[in-house]
Amino acid sequence: MRYPNESEKRGNDGEECIIRPQVKIVNCPIKTSLGVLGKKWTMLIIRDIGFLKIKRFNRILESIPGLTPRVLSMRLKELEREGIIKCREDRNDQVIVLWSLTEKGEDILPILLMLTAFGSKWYPEFVFEDKKPRRLDEVFSQPETRQRILEYNKRYRFNHNERNQQ
Incomplete structure (x- = not known):
């Protein structure tokens, strides 16, 4: 999908476009966002960290039936790489990894x-x-x-x- 440019004021069926950007768009922002957020389990992981305040790997795994440790690990790494979540290590007797949302994640x-x-x-x-x-x-x-x-x-x-x- 692409957004129509200024000269394309009507859609294929002749109706006027309701939402038309006023700046040149190189890539669809919806498609771009879904490239990150549209992967399986990603939104549920963000839900758990952001709304439910589940911060630990095993608690996230328990809260999402069907999610495997391997996939959770991959998604957490992807989300961290994208700047959506951040990892914090809490060092007491043992190292505990805690996840939270960044401003971008919020x-x-x-x-x-x-x-x-x-x-x-x-x-x-x-x-x-x-x-x-x-x-x-x-x-x-x-x-x-x-x-x-x-x-x-x-x-x-x-x-x-x-x-x-x-």
Whole structure:
């Protein structure tokens, strides 16, 4: 898929394009993002580290049925290489490796919330015991969770000048 350029204001069926970038795009940002995030288990690993605050290898492995140690190790290395997670060693009597999200990784959490909202609305028969669709505020009704959702939403409202300075 590619985005239409300025001269291509209509799609193949003659309808006007609703979302058309105003800058030249070399590679589709969706395709580029999915190159990293679209690999099997990746989003669930990010979910566990970001939302569930599971920081240890074996706990992540236990929380995702079907995930193998080999694949988890590969995904963690890929995510670390991409700058999405970071590894910290805690040295007490033994070395304990702990994983956490970087700022880049934190920016993925609002995407996971939107996937949660989509699944809760359109696939309730698989998501909920009572099979009834729900809004995100019904799924997460705790005040601290609602506050966190608002914080995630603000992450994407960045100032253009601030972004260019990074």
